[in-house]
Amino acid sequence: MTQPASRSVGHYQYEERDRAFLQERINEFEGQVRRRLSGELSEEEFKPLRLMNGVYLQLHAYMLRVAIPYGVLDSRQLHKLADVAAKYDRNYGHFTTRQNIQFNWIALKDVPTILRELAEVDMHAIQTSGNCIRNVTSDEFAGAAKDELMDPRIHAEIVRQWSTLHPEFTFLPRKFKIAISGSPEDRVAARFHDIGLLARPSENGPLFRLFVGGGLGRTPVVGQELFDSVKEEDLIATLEAVLRVYNAFGRRDNLYKARIKILVQTIGLEAFRKAVEEELARMDRAAYRLTPEHVAQIRARFALPDLKAPADASDVLEQHKKADPAFARWVASNTHPHQDEGHICAVISLKTPGDIPGDVTSEQMHGLADLAERHSFGEVRVTHLQNLVFGHVRKDQLHELWQGLKALGLAAPNVGLISDIVSCPGLDYCNLANARSLPLAQKLGARFGDAALQAEIGALSIHMSGCINACGHHHVGNIGLLGVDKRGAETYQILLGGDAGENAAIGGILGPSFAEDEAVDAVARIVEFYLGQRQKGETFSAMLKRCGLKAFKEVAYETV
Amino acid sequence: MKRLSRPGEGEILLLTASRLLDGRIVWLGEGEHWRESIAEATRFTYEDAGAALERALAEAEQKEVVAVYEVVAKDTQPPEPVTTREAIRAHGPSVHPDFSYDHAPVREKESAL
Numbered sequence: 001m002t003q004p005a006s007r008s009v010g011h012y013q014y015e016e017r018d019r020a021f022l023q024e025r026i027n028e029f030e031g032q033v034r035r036r037l038s039g040e041l042s043e044e045e046f047k048p049l050r051l052m053n054g055v056y057l058q059l060h061a062y063m064l065r066v067a068i069p070y071g072v073l074d075s076r077q078l079h080k081l082a083d084v085a086a087k088y089d090r091n092y093g094h095f096t097t098r099q100n101i102q103f104n105w106i107a108l109k110d111v112p113t114i115l116r117e118l119a120e121v122d123m124h125a126i127q128t129s130g131n132c133i134r135n136v137t138s139d140e141f142a143g144a145a146k147d148e149l150m151d152p153r154i155h156a157e158i159v160r161q162w163s164t165l166h167p168e169f170t171f172l173p174r175k176f177k178i179a180i181s182g183s184p185e186d187r188v189a190a191r192f193h194d195i196g197l198l199a200r201p202s203e204n205g206p207l208f209r210l211f212v213g214g215g216l217g218r219t220p221v222v223g224q225e226l227f228d229s230v231k232e233e234d235l236i237a238t239l240e241a242v243l244r245v246y247n248a249f250g251r252r253d254n255l256y257k258a259r260i261k262i263l264v265q266t267i268g269l270e271a272f273r274k275a276v277e278e279e280l281a282r283m284d285r286a287a288y289r290l291t292p293e294h295v296a297q298i299r300a301r302f303a304l305p306d307l308k309a310p311a312d313a314s315d316v317l318e319q320h321k322k323a324d325p326a327f328a329r330w331v332a333s334n335t336h337p338h339q340d341e342g343h344i345c346a347v348i349s350l351k352t353p354g355d356i357p358g359d360v361t362s363e364q365m366h367g368l369a370d371l372a373e374r375h376s377f378g379e380v381r382v383t384h385l386q387n388l389v390f391g392h393v394r395k396d397q398l399h400e401l402w403q404g405l406k407a408l409g410l411a412a413p414n415v416g417l418i419s420d421i422v423s424c425p426g427l428d429y430c431n432l433a434n435a436r437s438l439p440l441a442q443k444l445g446a447r448f449g450d451a452a453l454q455a456e457i458g459a460l461s462i463h464m465s466g467c468i469n470a471c472g473h474h475h476v477g478n479i480g481l482l483g484v485d486k487r488g489a490e491t492y493q494i495l496l497g498g499d500a501g502e503n504a505a506i507g508g509i510l511g512p513s514f515a516e517d518e519a520v521d522a523v524a525r526i527v528e529f530y531l532g533q534r535q536k537g538e539t540f541s542a543m544l545k546r547c548g549l550k551a552f553k554e555v556a557y558e559t560v
Numbered sequence: 561m562k563r564l565s566r567p568g569e570g571e572i573l574l575l576t577a578s579r580l581l582d583g584r585i586v587w588l589g590e591g592e593h594w595r596e597s598i599a600e601a602t603r604f605t606y607e608d609a610g611a612a613l614e615r616a617l618a619e620a621e622q623k624e625v626v627a628v629y630e631v632v633a634k635d636t637q638p639p640e641p642v643t644t645r646e647a648i649r650a651h652g653p654s655v656h657p658d659f660s661y662d663h664a665p666v667r668e669k670e671s672a673l
């Protein structure tokens with residue numbers, strides 16, 4: 001193992017009191033597990049306690065969900081996750097759409113030990129389950145992307161600190177998810193969160209556009225703009241007020257109606273805004289005021305990368321691309337422009353066609369951690385599309401990184417392309433599933449795996465979920481697939497036209513569900529139709545708008 | 561109590577649970593001990609299963625299992641669950657044949673009850 005990444009950048013450095021707090025939480029849970037195993041606690045009493053610590057009971061074993069706040073890991077942490085996978089799981093970890101990692105083969109008796117090992121590298125499973133404010137998610141290119149307006153991580157950390165174990169909000173009507181981005185291009189699906197924040201700078205300090213009441217699941221809803229420009233100093237007060245209104249009015253009697261999206265829909269955006277404003281007027285604003293000093297303090301705990309690249313870094317990259325077409329193809333799909341001319345952001349696809357989306361072996365995790373040490377200041381980010389990002393790679397060293405990724409089997413040139421399929425674990429692991437999602441994702445990946453074909457198709461997203469809970473975000477895929485149980489048989493509904501970004505849209509259901517292989521063929525026909533009929537530069541969603549769902553339906557069901 | 565699933569022609573009922581310690585899927589077998597292999601599961605008729613399930617539920621805490629319920633299976637050797645969900649529980653994830661209980665080394669048997 002390599003040395004701890006003392007120079008690792010990008011995430012908040014823990015203080016002693018953070019560490020002491022983690023130890024306390026583990027001691028507490030260890031006692032609870034002990035009392036459960038001795039029979040002192042019944043399953044009924046224990047279940048909510050384990051859920052507060054990220055432990056679910058799944059189809060084959062317990063599942064442990066580990067938090068990766070705003071998706072940023074350092075190489076030391078990734079090595080540790082690799083160790084946990086090898087020692088306590090079947091050598092795998094599964095990265096999720098909430099920028100977390102899940103282990104599917106965990107024994108309850110091992111959990112306290114695992115939590116202690118994770119705490120050694122400042123990791124935990126807090127806020128990964130239960131009806132609390134869940135882990136805040138953020139833009140995977142934060143602090144690096146050329147198109148960024150402001151680095152969202154500082155405020156993501158401030159929101160995390162505010163929300164962690166907020167005494168009022170540990171038992172909300174339902175779970176609560178917050179995402180924050182600082183780019184004009186919404187890379188966090190802000191409109192599909194309970195609260196989505198889009199940050200931008202102004203002459204008078206940062207401003208936040210606040211969306212409320214978005215979500216997927218049983219009732220997919222596009223979030224609505226509650227406030228256009230929340231001032232930095234009012235950020236926490238405003239969040240607090242939104243949560244208070246929700247906590248006071250949100251329904252607790254019906255699990256499916258308990259999310260804030262239902263409250264906002266029921267009383268209407270205007271009434272909700274009025275309630276929030278009244279709450280703001282009532283509360284002690286000074287107590288929640290976010291001062292520039294506090295923000296500066298948090299900012300200081302994020303180390304910044306020392307971006308030094310040779311003057312000819314861009315030229316070297318161009319030469320490498322010319323010499324190696326396979327590398328050039330990977331660069332075209334798997335990179336994003338960096339703020340610094342000599343650097344680039346690299347996206348590592350966890351969707352090698354035919355493999356399981358989001359799954360990484362222990363060896364791959366160790367290998368990635370070593371590569372991150374060498375090429376990205378020891379820092380790795382997890383994306384909400386189940387890929388990884390090295391934020392700051394020197395352009396002249398990108399080829400070397402790519403070769404390292406190839407050796408790990410992680411150089412699929414398909415980010416944003418059709419085989420970059422987002423998928424939940426489905427019936428192969430999940431207790432709530434109606435149908436398997438992974439085999440279908442594998443088949444679709446293999447069907448469209450050819451690099452030239454994918455490049456020809458261009459940007460097109462497939463998302464799939466094994467049930468209506470929508471963990472795989474099927475509503476926002478250009479093509480969405482949803483597993484449904486039809487009298488005991490696994491079948492798949494197809495949705496078209498979803499979009500998670502600026503043009504947020506929920507996919508329309510095409511029609512009756514398909515058997516697995518039929519679904520693969522139907523998707524193939526849909527894609528073929530798109531290729532044949534699209535106008536120059538026309539996206540899938542644009543063509544769908546032009547031609548209408550019915551035309552696609554006829555193709556999918558072969559009724560023409 | 562919720563009604564039992566009714567087995568069809570050539571089908572029987574098995575009782576299953578998750579082991580408290582490690583979440584491992586287990587099947588109620590001979591002597592009302594929880595077993596790791598579905599091949600060792602006791603076959604119940606619809607008529608017998610109700611009382612057996614009630615007993616198993618009552619003894620769940622003591623026998624260190626959770627989530628006890630009945631599963632419809634074909635009356636074959638070994639019995640084979642009828643639904644995909646239960647087949648996946650019995651044999652492991654379909655996407656990882658190498659992880660299946662049929663092939664993977666059985667973990668240490670701590671709760672050999």
Ligand code: HEM
Pocket residue numbers: 056058063095096097098102174175192193214215216217218259423424425429430431432469470471472
């Ligand atoms: C395998 C164990 C899992 C269980 C038991 C589970 C359970 C659930 C449930 C019950 C909901 C709906 C909540 C509601 O509407 O109030 C939900 C939503 C969600 N889950 Fe999971 N999930 C699991 C795995 C995952 C995984 C692997 C991912 C990421 C790939 C994920 C990401 C999400 C997301 C993003 C939502 C939000 C949908 C929304 O906006 O309402 N979950 N999950």
Ligand code: SF4
Pocket residue numbers: 424425426427430431432433434465466467468469470471472
């Ligand atoms: S969408 Fe359904 S099947 Fe998939 S992980 Fe979520 S709860 Fe499980």
